[in-house]
Amino acid sequence: MTQYSVDERGYYGSFGGAYIPEMLYPNVEELRQKYLEIINDPSFKEELDQLLKDYVGRPTPLFLAQRLSAHYKTNIYLKREDLNHTGAHKINNTLGQIILAKRLGKTRIIAETGAGQHGVATATACALMGMQCIVYMGEIDIKRQAPNVYRMKLMGAEVRPATCGSKTLKDATNEAMRDWISNPVDTHYIIGSVVGPHPFPDMVARFQSVISEEMKWQLKEKTGNEDPTHIIACVGGGSNAAGAFYHYLNKPKVKLVAAEAAGQGISTGHSAATTFLGKTGVLHGSKTLLMQTDDGQITEPYSISAGLDYPGIGPIHAHLFETSRAQFIAITDQQALDAAVMLSRMEGIIPALETAHAVAALDYLELQESDVVVINLSGRGDKDLQTFINSGII
Amino acid sequence: MNRLQKLFSEKKSNLLSIYFTAGYPSLNDTATIIEALQDSGVDFIEIGLPFSDPIADGPTIQQSSEIALENGMHTTLLFDQIKDIRKTVSTPLLIMGYINPIIQFGLEKFCQTCHQIGIDGVILPDLPMQEYLESYKSTFDKYGICNIFLITPVSSTERIQWIDENSNGFIYMVSSAGTTGARAGVSDEQSSYFEKIQKLNLKNPTIVGFGISDKNGYEKACLNANGAIIGSAFIKMLSGSTNLKSDIADFIKGIKS
Numbered sequence: 001m002t003q004y005s006v007d008e009r010g011y012y013g014s015f016g017g018a019y020i021p022e023m024l025y026p027n028v029e030e031l032r033q034k035y036l037e038i039i040n041d042p043s044f045k046e047e048l049d050q051l052l053k054d055y056v057g058r059p060t061p062l063f064l065a066q067r068l069s070a071h072y073k074t075n076i077y078l079k080r081e082d083l084n085h086t087g088a089h090k091i092n093n094t095l096g097q098i099i100l101a102k103r104l105g106k107t108r109i110i111a112e113t114g115a116g117q118h119g120v121a122t123a124t125a126c127a128l129m130g131m132q133c134i135v136y137m138g139e140i141d142i143k144r145q146a147p148n149v150y151r152m153k154l155m156g157a158e159v160r161p162a163t164c165g166s167k168t169l170k171d172a173t174n175e176a177m178r179d180w181i182s183n184p185v186d187t188h189y190i191i192g193s194v195v196g197p198h199p200f201p202d203m204v205a206r207f208q209s210v211i212s213e214e215m216k217w218q219l220k221e222k223t224g225n226e227d228p229t230h231i232i233a234c235v236g237g238g239s240n241a242a243g244a245f246y247h248y249l250n251k252p253k254v255k256l257v258a259a260e261a262a263g264q265g266i267s268t269g270h271s272a273a274t275t276f277l278g279k280t281g282v283l284h285g286s287k288t289l290l291m292q293t294d295d296g297q298i299t300e301p302y303s304i305s306a307g308l309d310y311p312g313i314g315p316i317h318a319h320l321f322e323t324s325r326a327q328f329i330a331i332t333d334q335q336a337l338d339a340a341v342m343l344s345r346m347e348g349i350i351p352a353l354e355t356a357h358a359v360a361a362l363d364y365l366e367l368q369e370s371d372v373v374v375i376n377l378s379g380r381g382d383k384d385l386q387t388f389i390n391s392g393i394i
Numbered sequence: 395m396n397r398l399q400k401l402f403s404e405k406k407s408n409l410l411s412i413y414f415t416a417g418y419p420s421l422n423d424t425a426t427i428i429e430a431l432q433d434s435g436v437d438f439i440e441i442g443l444p445f446s447d448p449i450a451d452g453p454t455i456q457q458s459s460e461i462a463l464e465n466g467m468h469t470t471l472l473f474d475q476i477k478d479i480r481k482t483v484s485t486p487l488l489i490m491g492y493i494n495p496i497i498q499f500g501l502e503k504f505c506q507t508c509h510q511i512g513i514d515g516v517i518l519p520d521l522p523m524q525e526y527l528e529s530y531k532s533t534f535d536k537y538g539i540c541n542i543f544l545i546t547p548v549s550s551t552e553r554i555q556w557i558d559e560n561s562n563g564f565i566y567m568v569s570s571a572g573t574t575g576a577r578a579g580v581s582d583e584q585s586s587y588f589e590k591i592q593k594l595n596l597k598n599p600t601i602v603g604f605g606i607s608d609k610n611g612y613e614k615a616c617l618n619a620n621g622a623i624i625g626s627a628f629i630k631m632l633s634g635s636t637n638l639k640s641d642i643a644d645f646i647k648g649i650k651s
Contacts, residue, residue: 017525018522018524018525019493019520019521019522019525020520020522021449021450021519021520021544022519022522022543022544022545022546022549022568023450023544023546023548023568023571023572025522025546025548025549025553026548026549026550164453164456164457164460165446165447165456165460170447171447174447174448174449177449178449178450178452178573181449181450181571181572181573182571182572182573183571184548184571185548279498280497281494281497281498282492282493282494282497282520283447283494284447284449285520290494292494292498294498295468295469295470295495295498295499296445296469296494296495296496296497296498296499297445297446297463297468297495298446298447298494
């Protein structure tokens with residue numbers, strides 16, 4: 001049977017690994033040696049579970065979207081990660097990593113952010129724990145996502161601009177890695193997605209796996225069967241998808257569907273559909289599918305949703321793509337906007353634009369009346385209001 | 395034994411190496427810079443192959459890489475610019491860069507082209523030893539290309555010895571925790587790290603890099619290592635240069651005199 005979890009060498013099939021400069025080796029090696037022991041420790045689980053319950057508001061509801069189900073003539077459930085504290089799934093990971101960081105004796109936290117959601121979730125966790133927080137953000141994103149910059153600052157984080165390269169998420173990630181190189185002893189780097197050197201992809205997937213863990217008993221309660229027929233999630237780096245797929249990876253009857261951002265269209269040159277446009281390469285510490293020139297320079301992706309605006313995907317998703325375990329569907333900006341309007345008007349739930357890509361994927365599936373579809377509703381759309389207004393759909 | 399290994403067998407101290415980014419300041423300066431460095435008596439030269447996301451580099455080399463890429467530098471063009479370099483240059487040459495452009499060029503083709511042109515070694519900071527041994531070493535060995543690995547002040551003694559065991563050119567001693575770029579001198583703490591490494595009696599020569607910017611840093615590094623590498627400070631000089639040949643000669647004279 002194909003293995004979908006990470007192997008001992010830190011690989012998912014041929015993807016993953018730890019392609020890091022020697023300066024980062026002690027940090028990453030320390031994590032690799034200790035992360036499983038720490039996160040499997042009963043007192044760690046107890047501390048994290050308590051916070052997820054009392055601070056984040058878990059378990060998040062699994063909601064039967066009746067009007068949407070009627071529209072598609074099937075049964076569609078929404079896993080309401082948008083109802084988490086800070087409005088998205090990102091907090092599941094930042095709380096897990098900050099407790100881990102404390103147990104490693106770290107006193108200073110760094111993070112990268114694109115749209116600002118992971119930055120806000122990190123600033124939140126740091127405020128809660130009284131830890132110093134520095135968030136790297138592309139200079140262009142700082143201008144585009146001003147409200148999130150102020151949210152981070154309000155919670156005491158320092159936001160440092162990445163001023164080199166394309167001045168967006170990948171450059172913010174570069175800057176965070178450079179910071180970690182320069183501060184090898186006291187600092188932990190909270191990566192926001194299932195990317196980076198091993199063990200980050202596995203660690204982040206484990207912290208997000210609470211999503212599918214809850215789905216199992218919630219589905220059992222509601223349908224009598226813990227297995228749905230389909231799980232749909234959007235993929236930028238892929239942390240919410242990794243969490244939603246996690247406990248179903250080895251159940252081949254459950255179809256896994258990943259919605260990527262086609263931007264203005266796959267062949268327009270303004271896209272972030274990595275599995276359609278990418279080639280195997282190495283960036284930010286792992287071997288994975290990357291959007292790049294023939295010469296191996298990483299290209300700047302485009303999507304209307306800043307959270308999907310990353311030139312690669314996590315190695316776990318590259319493996320799910322290569323083995324055809326997951327179906328990858330590319331959704332355009334317009335399709336995502338239309339899906340956001342549809343969900344808003346049919347269910348009274350305004351999804352994040354990232355999440356709207358997952359909703360739009362419904363149109364590509366041949367769904368039966370008896371099917372049970374779960375959409376991971378990874379985030380809420382308040383942050384995207386200006387984009388909705390600018391697009392003219394309101 | 396290639397030129398680099400021959401150099402280390404003949405010269406044991408005060409080695410000086412210079413790094414520059416190919417395609418910077420202008421696209422076609424590559425051969426001019428290499429020849430000027432040879433003329434000014436540099437012991438070996440690192441040709442930087444620019445990458446869009448250089449995570450081990452500080453602001454100076456980030457900027458030179460960005461400009462080089464904007465100028466149009468790429469792997470095939472670099473090889474084309476230096477294809478006849480061995481007619482005029484006998485100084486050992488290395489390519490320093492990141493692994494992704496090499497994966498896209500093709501590892502075998504890359505090593506083969508290096509061999510044909512007369513490149514003696516490569517330095518790829520994001521290709522760690524473990525991955526190298528498993529998937530890359532046999533190809534580098536086949537074409538006689540040395541792969542140079544980094545050690546840092548936070549590397550354990552055991553790991554340093556393992557890296558030494560598997561290296562065949564020199565050990566690149568990163569001077570302090572940080573990315574490339576000029577720092578103010580060499581601290582006492584760094585000197586004691588250099589001394590610690592010297593006492594390990596490694597089989598490979600050690601060359602200190604990252605943060606060495608001037609005569610004082612070079613001389614301090616040479617007290618406990620076989621030599622030193624200057625990169626960012628050299629690039630800063632190039633950025634303001636109006637006459638590459640004479641400015642490079644003056645810069646090297648300023649270090650070695």
